[in-house]
Amino acid sequence: MKLKLIIVALAVFGWSPALRGQNFPNRPIEIVVSSSPGGGVDLVFRLIAEDLAKNLKTQINVVNQTAGAGAIAAEKVAAARKDGYTLLGSLLGQVATMTVANPKAPANLVRDFQPLAILYGYAAVIMLGRADSEIKTISDLVAQAQKKPGDLIVAVGPPGTSLTLEVELLKRAAKIDLTSLPFAGSAQAITNLLGGHVNFAMASDVAAQPHIKAGKLIGIAVDVESAVLPDVPTFAKQGYPQVNLLASVAFLAPKGLPDANAKILVDAIRKTVQEPKLQENLKSRGYNVDLRTAAADVDKLLKEEIDKYSRFTPEDLGWKTQ
Amino acid sequence: MDTFHLLAQGILTAASPLNLLYGFLGVLLGTLVGVLPGLGPAGAIALLLPLALHAPPLAYLIMLFGITYGAQYGGSTTSILVNIPGEASSVITCIDGHAMARQGRAGPALGIAAFGSFIGGTLAIFGVAYLAPALAEFGLHFGPPEYAGLMLFGLTALVYLAHGPMDKALLMALFGSLLASVGLDPVTGQPRFTFDILVLRDGIGLTPVVIGLFGVSEVLVNLRARAGEVFQKTIERLLPTLQDWKDSALPITRGTILGFLLGAIPGLNVVIATFAAYAVEKKISRHPERFGRGAIEGVAAPETANNAASCSGWIPLLSLGLPTGSVTSLIFGALLIHGLAPGPLFIKNSPEIFWGVLGSMIIGNVLLIILNLPLIGLWIKVLRVPYFFLFPLILLFGIIGAYTTSGNVGDVVIMIIFGVVGYLMKRFAYEPTPMVLGLVIGPLLETAIRRSMIMSKGHIGIFFQRPIAAFFMGAALLMLLSPLLTRRRLGHEIIEKLGEQ
Numbered sequence: 001m002k003l004k005l006i007i008v009a010l011a012v013f014g015w016s017p018a019l020r021g022q023n024f025p026n027r028p029i030e031i032v033v034s035s036s037p038g039g040g041v042d043l044v045f046r047l048i049a050e051d052l053a054k055n056l057k058t059q060i061n062v063v064n065q066t067a068g069a070g071a072i073a074a075e076k077v078a079a080a081r082k083d084g085y086t087l088l089g090s091l092l093g094q095v096a097t098m099t100v101a102n103p104k105a106p107a108n109l110v111r112d113f114q115p116l117a118i119l120y121g122y123a124a125v126i127m128l129g130r131a132d133s134e135i136k137t138i139s140d141l142v143a144q145a146q147k148k149p150g151d152l153i154v155a156v157g158p159p160g161t162s163l164t165l166e167v168e169l170l171k172r173a174a175k176i177d178l179t180s181l182p183f184a185g186s187a188q189a190i191t192n193l194l195g196g197h198v199n200f201a202m203a204s205d206v207a208a209q210p211h212i213k214a215g216k217l218i219g220i221a222v223d224v225e226s227a228v229l230p231d232v233p234t235f236a237k238q239g240y241p242q243v244n245l246l247a248s249v250a251f252l253a254p255k256g257l258p259d260a261n262a263k264i265l266v267d268a269i270r271k272t273v274q275e276p277k278l279q280e281n282l283k284s285r286g287y288n289v290d291l292r293t294a295a296a297d298v299d300k301l302l303k304e305e306i307d308k309y310s311r312f313t314p315e316d317l318g319w320k321t322q
Numbered sequence: 323m324d325t326f327h328l329l330a331q332g333i334l335t336a337a338s339p340l341n342l343l344y345g346f347l348g349v350l351l352g353t354l355v356g357v358l359p360g361l362g363p364a365g366a367i368a369l370l371l372p373l374a375l376h377a378p379p380l381a382y383l384i385m386l387f388g389i390t391y392g393a394q395y396g397g398s399t400t401s402i403l404v405n406i407p408g409e410a411s412s413v414i415t416c417i418d419g420h421a422m423a424r425q426g427r428a429g430p431a432l433g434i435a436a437f438g439s440f441i442g443g444t445l446a447i448f449g450v451a452y453l454a455p456a457l458a459e460f461g462l463h464f465g466p467p468e469y470a471g472l473m474l475f476g477l478t479a480l481v482y483l484a485h486g487p488m489d490k491a492l493l494m495a496l497f498g499s500l501l502a503s504v505g506l507d508p509v510t511g512q513p514r515f516t517f518d519i520l521v522l523r524d525g526i527g528l529t530p531v532v533i534g535l536f537g538v539s540e541v542l543v544n545l546r547a548r549a550g551e552v553f554q555k556t557i558e559r560l561l562p563t564l565q566d567w568k569d570s571a572l573p574i575t576r577g578t579i580l581g582f583l584l585g586a587i588p589g590l591n592v593v594i595a596t597f598a599a600y601a602v603e604k605k606i607s608r609h610p611e612r613f614g615r616g617a618i619e620g621v622a623a624p625e626t627a628n629n630a631a632s633c634s635g636w637i638p639l640l641s642l643g644l645p646t647g648s649v650t651s652l653i654f655g656a657l658l659i660h661g662l663a664p665g666p667l668f669i670k671n672s673p674e675i676f677w678g679v680l681g682s683m684i685i686g687n688v689l690l691i692i693l694n695l696p697l698i699g700l701w702i703k704v705l706r707v708p709y710f711f712l713f714p715l716i717l718l719f720g721i722i723g724a725y726t727t728s729g730n731v732g733d734v735v736i737m738i739i740f741g742v743v744g745y746l747m748k749r750f751a752y753e754p755t756p757m758v759l760g761l762v763i764g765p766l767l768e769t770a771i772r773r774s775m776i777m778s779k780g781h782i783g784i785f786f787q788r789p790i791a792a793f794f795m796g797a798a799l800l801m802l803l804s805p806l807l808t809r810r811r812l813g814h815e816i817i818e819k820l821g822e823q
Contacts, residue, residue, distance in 0.1 A: 062372070067521055067729070068524065181466075181777060182511075187644045188588075190644060194462050197465030210663050214667050284661055318511030318512075
């Protein structure tokens with residue numbers, strides 16, 4: 001049935017790989033996305049892939065492979081043919097955490113991948129509070145936490161995600177004690193904050209925005225300026241630049257693909273993302289569009305990402321092996 | 323405009339040719355993935371996600387919603403016919419539904435499942451239209467301690483799910499919850515029982531286990547037994563009798579209410595609603611001994627409950643913008659693709675979408691009942707298909723289903739392993755249903771208790787100081803102690819036990 005659906009989809013929307021004279025790409029490109037379909041990471045790749053396919057004049061298949069917290073997708077692409085037809089679309093931090101926790105794993109961010117393009121700080125993580133609470137800023141929060149160590153509860157995400165780790169960084173930087181209560185993700189964290197079961201919640205800015213608009217919740221701080229909530233100040237502006245696990249997504253190719261193919265892909269991605277229509281499209285859905293493609297730039301960002309996560313133990317990152 | 327007019331407006335919008343076409347495609351596809359064991363609505367929606375960028379928003383959403391409730395209609399078909407649930411939410415239907423089929427009453431079983439689905443599904447839409455905001459607020463009162471109470475109360479339903487000896491059922495429930503603990507610890511992130519196998523980090527999924535336990539094992543059992551003996555019986559009739567309707571009227575009513583209320587609580591699996599509906603029917607029945615031997619109430623109540631629950635399951639998403647499971651998360655993504663940010667103001671800001679989708683669900687349910695009743699005759703013919711042809715097909719769809727859920731071969735291996743486990747369980751008369759209950763409730767109960775303990779800094783009082791939590795804790799205790807209080811029943815059971823020995 002899956003095959004049938006794909007065939008129908010192809011027939012309806014008429015994607016046919018243009019058989020032109022050029023050598024690359026002359027067949028479909030596969031982007032393996034290591035996040036679940038319909039989520040924020042998946043959506044950004046789908047939106048870009050849609051227009052990228054037109055620019056590259058080939059078909060692009062976005063497939064989701066979420067098993068093993070993204071490790072299986074990373075391993076698959078790392079082991080794929082180094083020709084540019086198989087790419088990894090991933091949250092950079094996801095691959096960085098695996099690498100930091102176990103540098104000898106089959107997929108290592110620095111050893112096995114060549115970053116083609118990085119959408120730097122693609123979406124903000126926000127710390128939310130309740131509109132009816134007295135605590136409106138980070139300094140209010142720190143003052144309150146100093147008075148009652150461990151009494152304030154923050155709903156965070158699963159262990160190892162930036163939703164969780166940024167609270168750890170805040171605790172370290174401000175030398176305060178907050179109780180982190182892990183949930184499955186932004187939606188659950190927000191639900192529990194709305195229900196008054198916790199004092200604060202960490203969430204994605206897109207998920208949080210409707211609740212702030214409705215006047216139920218307030219934004220206390222963001223890790224990077226948010227496209228949908230421009231009024232919420234960053235942690236850095238409130239004196240805590242250490243809370244900076246900015247989420248970036250990256251197009252990663254297996255290391256060692258031919259330079260010519262890499263250049264075609266990088267140029268096409270840059271051209272696609274610079275088109276005003278897609279920019280508008282991405283921004284209206286809450287994405288920050290800060291694309292980095294220069295080789296020196298992306299290599300530096302990759303190393304920075306590793307450094308950021310090296311501040312944590314494998315246990316913190318949720319990647320301790322048995 | 324009042325709710326009634328808005329809903330009427332929605333029906334009119336949904337009845338436009340384009341929306342109607344997409345709606346029909348949705349419910350048809352939903353029925354199909356519902357019938358096929360292993361394939362579910364989540365897989366189908368994920369597959370259709372790329373179309374979101376091209377299709378008109380409302381029509382596209384109507385199709386996606388159609389898949390979700392269409393699947394609840396289809397799920398019972400294979401449960402009844404071949405004892406293999408098409409969806410996890412039809413696991414419980416196997417017990418009495420398949421027993422009915424063995425008695426030559428597959429027609430009435432399929433019929434009551436379809437009518438129950440229609441009634442539960444349609445009433446729940448009106449429930450959503452009138453009660454969504456209020457129920458959404460109510461759902462927010464469920465924090466970790468309340469979940470812990472509710473889950474503990476849910477576990478007491480075990481008593482009514484077991485047909486054989488209680489000790490075996492308990493053992494299976496325990497086995498199920500142990501299985502659920504495989505994977506990353508939800509609080510600390512440390513791997514448990516993963517043996518450094520990457521796939522096991524994600525835990526053991528419900529879908530591959532259910533296909534294995536019910537589907538693969540059934541195929542294995544039939545390999546061993548003389549195939550085809552079951553359905554030599556003549557099939558008496560295709561639709562429920564008047565007596566069937568009398569027996570089912572109240573179970574359908576109760577199934578609707580229970581399913582609707584449980585579905586509105588964020589994060590509660592529809593499976594739990596079906597188990598609860600079954601347990602309630604058996605508990606209040608004057609003849610509980612009929613359950614497990616083809617009681618039509620055992621089909622009517624859970625099949626109604628799963629439709630009502632899957633409908634009210636939209637409340638947290640539509641009125642608050644909070645996705646609560648894999649299917650709702652996918653629809654959340656689809657709404658985002660169309661630039662419709664679901665949130666507390668969604669109904670106010672996008673009324674044409676909200677009421678259009680609700681309207682389409684009313685039309686869709688009518689389409690589904692029209693589609694499903696004639697299909698009963700066809701399905702019954704499927705029973706005449708020789709096993710050597712039918713079962714390889716079931717196995718094939720099982721494998722496809724297990725694979726598409728996660729896109730991982732590991733899940734296919736898990737499915738096959740649980741096929742063998744399920745075969746052994748059948749050989750030694752262990753029931754799989756309590757195990758599914760353990761697998762569904764186990765992780766919810768664990769995270770709820772551990773989160774509660776973090777909140778209270780280790781004080782157990784948190785479960786009794788908050789009114790809703792205390793209510794469920796009390797109810798669970800009462801359920802467990804009630805056999806001791808009602809001495810007559812206890813005496814009866816002891817006599818029964820002695821009689822068995």
